[in-house]
Amino acid sequence: MIIAEKKPIEEIIEEVKDFDRILVLGCNECVTVCEAGGKKEVEVLASALRMYFITQGKEKTIGERTLERQCDHEYLEEIRGNIDDYDAVISLACGVGVQFCAEKYLEMPLLPGVNTVCLGANEDRGLWTERCQACGTCVLARTGGICPVSRCAKRVLNGPCGGSTGGKCEISKDTDCAWQLIVDRLKALDKMDDYEKVAPIKDWSTDRAGGPRTVTREDVKI
Protein backbone atom coordinates (compact mmCIF):
# COMPACT_ATOMS: atom_id res chain seq x y z
CA MET A 1 0.00 0.00 0.00
CA ILE A 2 0.93 3.65 -0.15
CA ILE A 3 2.68 4.72 3.04
CA ALA A 4 2.27 8.23 4.34
CA GLU A 5 3.25 10.05 7.49
CA LYS A 6 1.39 12.81 9.30
CA LYS A 7 2.79 16.28 8.75
CA PRO A 8 3.76 18.11 11.94
CA ILE A 9 0.80 20.09 13.27
CA GLU A 10 2.90 23.29 13.30
CA GLU A 11 3.35 23.03 9.54
CA ILE A 12 -0.37 22.48 8.99
CA ILE A 13 -1.29 25.41 11.25
CA GLU A 14 1.08 27.67 9.31
CA GLU A 15 -0.58 26.68 6.03
CA VAL A 16 -4.17 27.15 7.16
CA LYS A 17 -3.99 30.00 9.64
CA ASP A 18 -5.37 32.57 7.23
CA PHE A 19 -8.44 30.55 6.26
CA ASP A 20 -11.62 30.75 8.31
CA ARG A 21 -13.52 27.69 7.15
CA ILE A 22 -11.38 24.61 6.79
CA LEU A 23 -12.36 21.10 5.79
CA VAL A 24 -10.18 18.21 7.00
CA LEU A 25 -10.67 15.50 4.40
CA GLY A 26 -9.55 11.93 5.09
CA CYS A 27 -9.34 8.83 2.95
CA ASN A 28 -10.49 5.36 3.91
CA GLU A 29 -7.80 3.39 2.12
CA CYS A 30 -3.98 3.19 2.46
CA VAL A 31 -3.63 6.23 4.72
CA THR A 32 -6.17 4.74 7.11
CA VAL A 33 -4.18 1.53 7.40
CA CYS A 34 -0.90 3.35 8.00
CA GLU A 35 -2.63 5.57 10.58
CA ALA A 36 -1.84 8.84 8.84
CA GLY A 37 -5.01 10.06 7.18
CA GLY A 38 -8.09 8.01 8.01
CA LYS A 39 -11.22 8.98 9.93
CA LYS A 40 -9.44 8.84 13.28
CA GLU A 41 -6.66 11.12 12.11
CA VAL A 42 -9.24 13.51 10.65
CA GLU A 43 -10.97 13.73 14.04
CA VAL A 44 -7.70 14.25 15.86
CA LEU A 45 -6.40 16.93 13.51
CA ALA A 46 -9.72 18.77 13.46
CA SER A 47 -9.93 18.70 17.25
CA ALA A 48 -6.33 19.90 17.60
CA LEU A 49 -6.88 22.74 15.12
CA ARG A 50 -10.08 23.80 16.87
CA MET A 51 -8.28 23.92 20.20
CA TYR A 52 -5.33 25.78 18.77
CA PHE A 53 -7.46 28.48 17.19
CA ILE A 54 -9.59 28.87 20.32
CA THR A 55 -6.48 29.44 22.43
CA GLN A 56 -5.46 32.06 19.86
CA GLY A 57 -8.82 33.74 20.26
CA LYS A 58 -9.72 33.06 16.63
CA GLU A 59 -13.04 31.83 15.35
CA LYS A 60 -12.77 29.15 12.73
CA THR A 61 -15.05 26.51 11.33
CA ILE A 62 -13.30 23.17 11.06
CA GLY A 63 -15.25 20.51 9.16
CA GLU A 64 -14.52 16.77 9.10
CA ARG A 65 -15.16 14.30 6.32
CA THR A 66 -13.62 11.02 5.25
CA LEU A 67 -14.19 9.62 1.78
CA GLU A 68 -13.95 6.04 0.65
CA ARG A 69 -11.10 7.10 -1.66
CA GLN A 70 -9.77 10.40 -2.91
CA CYS A 71 -8.31 8.92 -6.07
CA ASP A 72 -11.68 8.13 -7.69
CA HIS A 73 -14.14 10.54 -9.26
CA GLU A 74 -17.23 9.02 -7.73
CA TYR A 75 -16.15 9.48 -4.13
CA LEU A 76 -14.69 12.94 -4.63
CA GLU A 77 -18.02 13.97 -6.15
CA GLU A 78 -19.64 13.34 -2.76
CA ILE A 79 -18.31 16.64 -1.43
CA ARG A 80 -19.37 18.77 -4.41
CA GLY A 81 -22.55 19.81 -2.63
CA ASN A 82 -20.81 21.33 0.40
CA ILE A 83 -17.30 22.16 -0.70
CA ASP A 84 -18.36 25.80 -1.03
CA ASP A 85 -18.92 25.93 2.72
CA TYR A 86 -15.15 26.01 3.07
CA ASP A 87 -12.23 28.30 2.16
CA ALA A 88 -9.59 25.56 2.14
CA VAL A 89 -9.26 21.80 2.31
CA ILE A 90 -6.56 19.89 4.18
CA SER A 91 -6.43 16.52 2.47
CA LEU A 92 -5.02 13.65 4.49
CA ALA A 93 -4.91 11.39 1.44
CA CYS A 94 -1.66 10.46 -0.27
CA GLY A 95 -0.27 12.82 -2.89
CA VAL A 96 -2.49 11.19 -5.48
CA GLY A 97 -5.65 12.00 -3.57
CA VAL A 98 -4.60 15.57 -2.84
CA GLN A 99 -3.92 16.20 -6.52
CA PHE A 100 -7.05 14.52 -7.78
CA CYS A 101 -9.09 16.59 -5.37
CA ALA A 102 -7.28 19.75 -6.48
CA GLU A 103 -7.96 18.96 -10.14
CA LYS A 104 -11.63 18.50 -9.42
CA TYR A 105 -12.11 21.59 -7.28
CA LEU A 106 -10.07 24.11 -9.23
CA GLU A 107 -10.77 27.15 -7.12
CA MET A 108 -10.37 25.50 -3.74
CA PRO A 109 -6.97 25.81 -1.99
CA LEU A 110 -5.87 22.23 -1.30
CA LEU A 111 -3.23 21.54 1.34
CA PRO A 112 -1.57 18.22 2.06
CA GLY A 113 -1.83 17.01 5.64
CA VAL A 114 0.54 14.08 5.18
CA ASN A 115 3.89 13.37 3.56
CA THR A 116 3.58 10.49 1.12
CA VAL A 117 6.61 8.30 1.64
CA CYS A 118 6.63 5.07 -0.37
CA LEU A 119 4.94 1.85 -1.43
CA GLY A 120 5.51 -0.43 1.48
CA ALA A 121 4.39 -3.03 3.93
CA ASN A 122 3.41 -2.95 7.58
CA GLU A 123 6.29 -4.95 9.01
CA ASP A 124 5.40 -4.46 12.62
CA ARG A 125 3.23 -2.22 14.74
CA GLY A 126 4.47 1.29 13.99
CA LEU A 127 6.92 0.15 11.33
CA TRP A 128 6.37 0.53 7.58
CA THR A 129 9.06 -0.31 5.09
CA GLU A 130 9.47 0.21 1.37
CA ARG A 131 9.00 -2.71 -1.00
CA CYS A 132 8.36 -1.34 -4.48
CA GLN A 133 9.10 1.77 -6.51
CA ALA A 134 6.64 1.02 -9.30
CA CYS A 135 9.34 0.67 -11.93
CA GLY A 136 6.78 -0.57 -14.44
CA THR A 137 8.68 -3.72 -15.47
CA CYS A 138 8.73 -6.08 -12.54
CA VAL A 139 11.78 -8.31 -12.15
CA LEU A 140 10.72 -10.16 -9.00
CA ALA A 141 10.45 -13.47 -10.88
CA ARG A 142 14.20 -13.73 -11.21
CA THR A 143 15.20 -12.13 -7.91
CA GLY A 144 13.52 -14.56 -5.55
CA GLY A 145 10.62 -12.19 -4.93
CA ILE A 146 12.85 -9.51 -3.45
CA CYS A 147 13.02 -6.19 -5.22
CA PRO A 148 16.47 -4.87 -6.08
CA VAL A 149 14.99 -1.65 -7.46
CA SER A 150 13.43 -0.46 -4.24
CA ARG A 151 15.54 -2.29 -1.69
CA CYS A 152 19.04 -1.88 -3.08
CA ALA A 153 20.35 1.66 -2.65
CA LYS A 154 22.11 1.46 -6.02
CA ARG A 155 19.33 -0.41 -7.80
CA VAL A 156 21.97 -2.96 -8.81
CA LEU A 157 20.48 -5.66 -11.02
CA ASN A 158 23.40 -8.08 -10.84
CA GLY A 159 24.41 -7.72 -7.23
CA PRO A 160 25.63 -7.47 -4.67
CA CYS A 161 28.02 -4.57 -5.01
CA GLY A 162 31.30 -4.50 -3.10
CA GLY A 163 29.70 -2.72 -0.17
CA SER A 164 27.68 -5.65 1.08
CA THR A 165 28.99 -6.68 4.52
CA GLY A 166 27.56 -9.26 6.88
CA GLY A 167 24.21 -9.08 5.12
CA LYS A 168 23.95 -5.32 5.51
CA CYS A 169 24.11 -2.56 2.94
CA GLU A 170 26.94 -0.07 3.00
CA ILE A 171 24.52 2.84 3.40
CA SER A 172 23.63 1.76 6.94
CA LYS A 173 24.17 -1.14 9.28
CA ASP A 174 20.42 -1.18 9.85
CA THR A 175 19.60 -1.73 6.19
CA ASP A 176 19.57 -5.25 4.84
CA CYS A 177 21.52 -5.75 1.64
CA ALA A 178 18.81 -6.54 -0.90
CA TRP A 179 21.15 -8.83 -2.77
CA GLN A 180 21.98 -10.78 0.34
CA LEU A 181 18.24 -11.30 0.79
CA ILE A 182 17.92 -12.30 -2.85
CA VAL A 183 20.74 -14.84 -2.61
CA ASP A 184 19.33 -16.26 0.63
CA ARG A 185 15.91 -16.68 -0.93
CA LEU A 186 17.23 -18.15 -4.19
CA LYS A 187 19.15 -20.68 -2.12
CA ALA A 188 16.02 -21.55 -0.17
CA LEU A 189 14.17 -21.98 -3.46
CA ASP A 190 17.02 -24.04 -4.86
CA LYS A 191 17.19 -21.61 -7.74
CA MET A 192 20.77 -20.39 -7.54
CA ASP A 193 21.02 -21.12 -11.26
CA ASP A 194 18.94 -17.98 -11.74
CA TYR A 195 21.53 -16.00 -9.84
CA GLU A 196 24.20 -17.06 -12.34
CA LYS A 197 22.25 -15.60 -15.25
CA VAL A 198 23.27 -12.05 -16.05
CA ALA A 199 20.25 -9.80 -15.99
CA PRO A 200 19.53 -8.14 -19.32
CA ILE A 201 19.56 -4.38 -19.48
CA LYS A 202 16.40 -3.22 -17.80
CA ASP A 203 13.90 -1.11 -19.68
CA TRP A 204 13.88 2.02 -17.55
CA SER A 205 11.51 3.84 -19.87
CA THR A 206 8.66 2.41 -17.82
CA ASP A 207 10.18 3.90 -14.68
CA ARG A 208 10.04 7.63 -13.84
CA ALA A 209 12.79 8.23 -16.43
CA GLY A 210 10.16 8.07 -19.15
CA GLY A 211 8.11 10.89 -17.59
CA PRO A 212 4.69 10.57 -15.95
CA ARG A 213 3.18 7.17 -16.63
CA THR A 214 -0.28 6.14 -17.67
CA VAL A 215 -2.05 2.83 -17.95
CA THR A 216 -4.61 2.63 -20.74
CA ARG A 217 -6.79 -0.45 -20.86
CA GLU A 218 -8.76 -0.66 -24.06
CA ASP A 219 -10.31 -3.89 -22.77
CA VAL A 220 -12.05 -2.10 -19.93
CA LYS A 221 -12.53 1.35 -21.41
CA ILE A 222 -16.07 2.36 -22.37
Added chain:
Amino acid sequence: MRLKIPTNFRIVRLPCTGKLDLIHVLRSFEKGADGVFAVGCMEGDCHFNQGNFRARKRIEQAAQLLDKVGVGGERVRMYNLSSGEGPLFAQYATEMVELIKKLGPNPIKQMKQKKTDAAAA
Protein backbone atom coordinates in the same frame (compact mmCIF):
# COMPACT_ATOMS: atom_id res chain seq x y z
CA MET B 1 -12.86 -0.22 52.32
CA ARG B 2 -14.13 3.37 52.50
CA LEU B 3 -11.61 5.66 50.90
CA LYS B 4 -11.65 9.40 50.50
CA ILE B 5 -11.23 10.47 46.94
CA PRO B 6 -11.70 13.91 45.44
CA THR B 7 -15.19 14.50 44.07
CA ASN B 8 -14.24 16.79 41.23
CA PHE B 9 -13.41 14.19 38.61
CA ARG B 10 -15.57 11.93 36.60
CA ILE B 11 -14.83 8.27 35.95
CA VAL B 12 -15.31 7.02 32.41
CA ARG B 13 -15.26 3.23 32.37
CA LEU B 14 -13.63 1.36 29.55
CA PRO B 15 -13.52 -2.40 29.03
CA CYS B 16 -9.71 -2.07 28.81
CA THR B 17 -7.44 0.98 28.56
CA GLY B 18 -6.66 -0.26 25.05
CA LYS B 19 -10.07 1.13 24.13
CA LEU B 20 -8.84 4.63 24.90
CA ASP B 21 -8.22 6.60 21.75
CA LEU B 22 -6.41 9.86 21.27
CA ILE B 23 -9.62 11.55 20.19
CA HIS B 24 -11.33 10.67 23.49
CA VAL B 25 -8.66 12.58 25.36
CA LEU B 26 -8.74 15.54 22.98
CA ARG B 27 -12.54 15.74 23.06
CA SER B 28 -12.47 15.84 26.85
CA PHE B 29 -10.39 18.99 26.64
CA GLU B 30 -12.55 20.46 23.91
CA LYS B 31 -15.51 19.90 26.19
CA GLY B 32 -13.79 21.67 29.05
CA ALA B 33 -12.03 19.03 31.16
CA ASP B 34 -9.04 20.47 33.03
CA GLY B 35 -7.13 17.21 33.01
CA VAL B 36 -7.39 13.56 32.03
CA PHE B 37 -5.74 10.58 33.60
CA ALA B 38 -5.92 7.04 32.38
CA VAL B 39 -5.63 4.21 34.87
CA GLY B 40 -4.65 0.88 33.42
CA CYS B 41 -3.60 -2.47 34.78
CA MET B 42 0.02 -3.10 35.64
CA GLU B 43 2.26 -3.35 32.62
CA GLY B 44 2.58 -6.98 31.67
CA ASP B 45 -0.77 -7.82 33.30
CA CYS B 46 -3.13 -6.72 30.55
CA HIS B 47 -5.77 -9.33 29.82
CA PHE B 48 -5.46 -8.36 26.16
CA ASN B 49 -1.66 -8.25 26.42
CA GLN B 50 -1.04 -4.78 25.06
CA GLY B 51 -4.05 -2.65 25.94
CA ASN B 52 -2.29 -0.63 28.60
CA PHE B 53 0.79 -0.15 26.40
CA ARG B 54 -1.42 1.22 23.66
CA ALA B 55 -3.08 3.54 26.15
CA ARG B 56 0.29 4.82 27.33
CA LYS B 57 1.29 5.64 23.76
CA ARG B 58 -1.99 7.46 23.19
CA ILE B 59 -1.58 9.45 26.38
CA GLU B 60 1.90 10.40 25.19
CA GLN B 61 0.52 11.42 21.81
CA ALA B 62 -2.15 13.48 23.53
CA ALA B 63 0.45 15.20 25.71
CA GLN B 64 2.53 16.16 22.69
CA LEU B 65 -0.43 17.47 20.76
CA LEU B 66 -1.87 19.38 23.72
CA ASP B 67 1.49 21.08 24.16
CA LYS B 68 1.49 22.16 20.55
CA VAL B 69 -2.03 23.55 20.57
CA GLY B 70 -1.52 25.58 23.73
CA VAL B 71 -3.53 23.49 26.20
CA GLY B 72 -0.56 21.89 27.96
CA GLY B 73 0.60 18.28 27.81
CA GLU B 74 1.15 18.10 31.56
CA ARG B 75 -2.63 17.90 31.98
CA VAL B 76 -2.68 14.24 30.91
CA ARG B 77 -1.16 11.29 32.72
CA MET B 78 -1.14 7.53 32.66
CA TYR B 79 -1.11 5.46 35.84
CA ASN B 80 -0.90 1.72 36.30
CA LEU B 81 -2.23 -0.27 39.22
CA SER B 82 -3.85 -3.58 39.91
CA SER B 83 -7.58 -3.85 40.56
CA GLY B 84 -6.94 -4.59 44.24
CA GLU B 85 -5.15 -1.32 44.87
CA GLY B 86 -7.99 0.99 45.85
CA PRO B 87 -5.84 3.14 48.16
CA LEU B 88 -3.37 3.70 45.33
CA PHE B 89 -6.21 4.77 43.05
CA ALA B 90 -7.30 7.28 45.67
CA GLN B 91 -3.72 8.52 45.97
CA TYR B 92 -3.35 8.96 42.20
CA ALA B 93 -6.68 10.75 41.97
CA THR B 94 -5.64 13.16 44.71
CA GLU B 95 -2.27 13.68 43.06
CA MET B 96 -3.91 14.46 39.75
CA VAL B 97 -6.44 16.86 41.26
CA GLU B 98 -3.64 18.71 43.05
CA LEU B 99 -1.62 18.92 39.86
CA ILE B 100 -4.56 20.33 37.95
CA LYS B 101 -5.31 22.87 40.67
CA LYS B 102 -1.74 24.05 40.36
CA LEU B 103 -2.02 24.31 36.59
CA GLY B 104 -5.32 26.14 36.69
CA PRO B 105 -8.32 25.76 34.40
CA ASN B 106 -8.18 24.46 30.85
CA PRO B 107 -7.44 27.45 28.57
CA ILE B 108 -10.11 26.27 26.09
CA LYS B 109 -12.75 26.52 28.77
CA GLN B 110 -11.45 29.94 29.80
CA MET B 111 -11.53 31.30 26.25
CA LYS B 112 -15.04 29.96 25.70
CA GLN B 113 -16.18 31.52 28.98
CA LYS B 114 -14.67 34.86 28.01
CA LYS B 115 -16.63 34.76 24.79
CA THR B 116 -19.88 33.94 26.55
CA ASP B 117 -19.27 36.74 29.06
CA ALA B 118 -18.52 39.21 26.26
CA ALA B 119 -21.69 38.20 24.45
CA ALA B 120 -23.74 38.65 27.63
CA ALA B 121 -22.25 42.07 28.43
